[in-house]
Each structure stands twice: as structure tokens, then as C-alpha cells.
Amino acid sequence: MSASGLELRSVSEGDWPLMRRLDATNFGQLVDPAAMAAWRTMIPNGAALVVTDGPDVVGQSFYLDLQLTVPGGVVVPVAGISWVSVAPTHRRRGLLRMMFTELHDRIAAAQYPIAALTASEGGIYGRFGYGPATVSLEWAVDRRWARFRADAPDPGGVRIVTPGEHLDEFAAHYDRWRANTPGGLVRPKALWDDLLADRDDDRAGGSALFALLHADGYVLYRTHGSGPRHIRVVELTAVTPAAHIALWRALCGMDLMERIEIATHPDDPLPYLLTDARLVRTTAATDDLWLRLMDVPAALQARTYGADLTVVLEVGDGFRDDGGRFALQIRDGRAVCTPTQAAPDVCLDLDALGALYLGGHRATALAAAHRLRTDDAALVSRMDRAFGSEVPAELGFAF
Ligand SMILES: CC(C)(COP(=O)(O)OP(=O)(O)OC[C@H]1O[C@@H](n2cnc3c(N)ncnc32)[C@H](O)[C@@H]1OP(=O)(O)O)[C@@H](O)C(=O)NCCC(=O)NCCS
Numbered sequence: 401m402s403a404s405g406l407e408l409r410s411v412s413e414g415d416w417p418l419m420r421r422l423d424a425t426n427f428g429q430l431v432d433p434a435a436m437a438a439w440r441t442m443i444p445n446g447a448a449l450v451v452t453d454g455p456d457v458v459g460q461s462f463y464l465d466l467q468l469t470v471p472g473g474v475v476v477p478v479a480g481i482s483w484v485s486v487a488p489t490h491r492r493r494g495l496l497r498m499m500f501t502e503l504h505d506r507i508a509a510a511q512y513p514i515a516a517l518t519a520s521e522g523g524i525y526g527r528f529g530y531g532p533a534t535v536s537l538e539w540a541v542d543r544r545w546a547r548f549r550a551d552a553p554d555p556g557g558v559r560i561v562t563p564g565e566h567l568d569e570f571a572a573h574y575d576r577w578r579a580n581t582p583g584g585l586v587r588p589k590a591l592w593d594d595l596l597a598d599r600d601d602d603r604a605g606g607s608a609l610f611a612l613l614h615a616d617g618y619v620l621y622r623t624h625g626s627g628p629r630h631i632r633v634v635e636l637t638a639v640t641p642a643a644h645i646a647l648w649r650a651l652c653g654m655d656l657m658e659r660i661e662i663a664t665h666p667d668d669p670l671p672y673l674l675t676d677a678r679l680v681r682t683t684a685a686t687d688d689l690w691l692r693l694m695d696v697p698a699a700l701q702a703r704t705y706g707a708d709l710t711v712v713l714e715v716g717d718g719f720r721d722d723g724g725r726f727a728l729q730i731r732d733g734r735a736v737c738t739p740t741q742a743a744p745d746v747c748l749d750l751d752a753l754g755a756l757y758l759g760g761h762r763a764t765a766l767a768a769a770h771r772l773r774t775d776d777a778a779l780v781s782r783m784d785r786a787f788g789s790e791v792p793a794e795l796g797f798a799f
Contacts, residue, residue: 439799464482466586691757
């Protein structure tokens with residue numbers, strides 16, 4: 401117990417009901433006990449913290465043991481931080497910083513090369529060395545006028561199915577997709593069961609889940625509204641371009657639905673398939689997965705690269721001591737990264753390195769914003785080519 405009366409400690413079983421209430425107070429909805437049980441299966445021992453004030457839990461956070469696909473298809477163990485909450489009665493007194501200091505000590509001790517999170521607000525986590533690594537676009541597709549180009553294939557093969565009866569197929573397609581997609585996450589059975597439980601609380605005012613199934617993909621969606629209804633896609637997973645086209649043709653065939661809303665990545669080919677690409681309107685562009693490289697050499701050596709590169713990086717870490725100076729040599733797609741005393745070619749902070757890591761952001765843009773600093777413009781172009789990812793990065797699922 402500190403002089404302030406606050407105590408930071410590992411979670412004990414009796415804390416969970418209080419944590420559930422604090423989470424609901426901040427996020428506006430009580431998490432279903434079954435959903436909580438599903439997520440708890442992914443929390444390693446010693447990975448959950450609370451701050452208490454007398455009998456009350458006033459701060460909480462934990463990390464999940466996640467498996468993240470990085471460019472090239474290697475799967476890296478990642479500590480996925482979630483349930484970050486501080487009571488409205490205890491804000492801006494350093495509780496988040498206190499929890500994060502301890503939580504990242506534990507993440508480092510457990511030797512995770514990368515920590516990850518999804519953020520409620522964009523201004524919180526950069527100071528802790530997290531950079532936004534994937535970009536998510538919100539699209540509203542005006543289905544009424546959407547027509548496929550005459551030269552767009554029509555592969556067919558889509559079936560209307562009952563979601564709860566096809567978990568195994570969805571999981572198999574998802575697993576093929578995530579194994580190849582930077583940002584993809586292994587999804588355990590407990591989370592599939594949770595998704596397909598399709599509880600009222602998860603429907604955001606929409607219908608029960610509908611599903612379309614293809615040999616290489618699926619769509620889970622809900623309908624919303626009355627009068628003109630619209631579709632909100634919960635998840636569209638296509639392992640092949642043919643599955644992507646077939647599923648979109650089926651969605652666009654829903655004559656009585658006014659529009660289709662979906663979250664996707666910036667390289668989604670749908671606009672190229674339509675006679676009028678403007679019918680795919682981007683209504684928002686936001687960050688999705690945030691990464692903090694805990695072990696810079698291990699993380700940089702895990703992924704593959706698009707071009708050769710030789711560079712000395714000076715990486716700043718304003719939160720912990722995980723930065724430093726590193727010689728990065730990339731040959732034939734593989735990197736060797738070692739600490740060095742050599743003069744740096746490029747200076748950047750850990751959050752900028754996190755933004756580059758999955759190829760979701762370009763060195764050129766970061767350099768123009770002075771977030772990546774060098775005198776060598778040609779080197780920045782080489783970094784673009786090296787760090788770019790052939791497969792666009794996309795987050796597997798929110799956590
Ligand atoms: C976000 C939240 C966890 C911050 O907790 P807190 O205990 O008030 O934060 P701290 O006092 O430890 O602040 C740590 C640092 O983050 C900054 N910060 C905190 N909340 C911030 C916010 N919402 N936006 C921008 N900066 C923020 C503080 O200014 C402080 O900066 P500094 O240490 O560099 O000076 C808390 O406001 C909260 O629970 N919000 C509602 C739930 C939520 O959004 N959780 C995050 C889910 S991803």
C-alpha cells in the first residue's frame with residue numbers, strides 16, 4: 401500500500417466482478433460473463449493487474465497471449481494489452497502510467513518481442529512507444545446502383561448458411577487468411593464460440609447474424625434499420641480474389657438493402673470491380689492495430705523485406721530502455737539486426753518503427769512529418785521498398 405492509499409497488484413479471483421463493473425462504467429456496456437470467460441482463457445498467469453483504492457478497483461489492464469502474423473508469414477508471440485481502464489474518479493493521476501510500467505516489465509520478462517493493443521483514442525499510446533501499424537477504412541457501398549464491370553469474373557459458389565452450423569469452415573478459411581496476412585491473429589476456439597454465440601448485446605441494434613459461405617471464404621453480417629434496411633458486415637474473409645468477388649457479388653445482390661457497410665483495408669480491390677468506383681464511399685479512416693517493439697532486433701529479424709537495405713537506426717524510447725542504436729542489414733528478404741556504436745543514418749522513435757513494421761505506413765510520409773530523420777532522401781526510398789508488404793496488413797480481430 402502506498403501513501404496515496406492506492407495499491408498496484410496482480411489480479412485475484414475476487415477482483416473480476418469489480419473489474420467487469422469498471423469496464424462497463426468506462427465503455428458503457430456490461431460484458432457478458434461468457435464473453436469474459438472466453439477472453440480470460442487467453443490471459444497468461446501474472447498478466448493481469450489492478451489498482452485498488454481501499455475496497456475498490458480503480459484501475460485495471462491485462463495482456464493476452466496472441467500469435468501475430470508478420471510480413472513473410474512468420475508468426476510471432478505478442479502481448480496484446482486489453483481492458484485498460486481507470487475510474488473516472490481517479491483520472492490523470494498517473495494510474496495508467498503506473499500500470500503500464502509494471503505491465504511492460506512483465507511483458508519484457510516473459511520475452512515477448514512485440515506488445516500490441518487497439519486504442520479507444522488516438523492520443524494516448526504514442527508516448528508509450530506504440531505506433532499505429534494497420535489502417536482501417538470504413539466503407540459505405542451504395543448497393544442500389546453498384547454494377548460489376550463486364551470484364552469482372554463471376555465465380556459463383558456462394559451458399560446461404562446458418563452461422564452456428566459452419567464454425568469449422570469459417571475457422572479453417574480464417575486460419576488460411578490470417579497465416580498469410582500481416583496483422584492476422586490466431587483465433588482460438590473460445591473466441592469463435594463467443595462470436596457465433598451472437599448475443600443480443602453484440603448486435604448493436606441489428607439483426608441476428610447471417611452468413612454466406614464460399615469454398616475459400618465467408619461473410620458474417622447483420623441487417624440494420626427499417627424502411628430501407630442496410631447491411632453491416634461483421635467479417636468478410638476471402639482467401640482468394642475469386643472468393644472476394646463471389647462474396648461481394650452475393651452481397652450486392654441483396655436488392656432490398658440500401659447500402660453495405662464494412663471495415664476494410666486500403667488495398668481492398670472492390671472499387672476496381674465496379675463500373676462506378678465512387679459508390680464505394682470511405683466514411684472514415686482510422687488506426688486499428690498498434691505495435692510497440694519490445695525487442696527491436698528480434699522483431700526486425702522476424703519479418704521478411706521487399707528490398708536489400710543497409711542502415712544504422714537510432715531508435716528512441718521515451719518510456720522504457722528498449723530503444724538504442726541498431727545496425728540493420730537486409731539481404732534477399734532476411735534481416736540481421738545487431739546493436740552497434742556506429743553513427744546513425746536514420747533517427748526515429750519506437751512508435752514510428754511500430755508504424756513501419758507491418759508495411760502499413762511509409763517511411764517517406766514519416767520523414768516528411770519529421771518523425772523519421774535522415775539527410776539521405778534516397779535511403780528513405782529504400783526503406784519504403786524494404787518495409788513495404790506485398791500482402792496488405794490487416795488486423796485479424798479486435799481485442
Ligand atoms: C485512458 C485512461 C486509461 C488514462 O488513464 P489515466 O490514469 O488518467 O492516465 P495517466 O494519468 O496515467 O496518464 C498517462 C499519460 O497519458 C496521458 N493521457 C491520459 N489519457 C489521455 C487521453 N485520453 N488522451 C491523451 N493523453 C492521455 C496523460 O496526459 C499522461 O501523459 P504524460 O504521462 O506523458 O504526462 C483513462 O482515461 C480511461 O480509463 N479512459 C476510459 C477508458 C479507455 O479509453 N481506456 C483505454 C482503452 S484502449
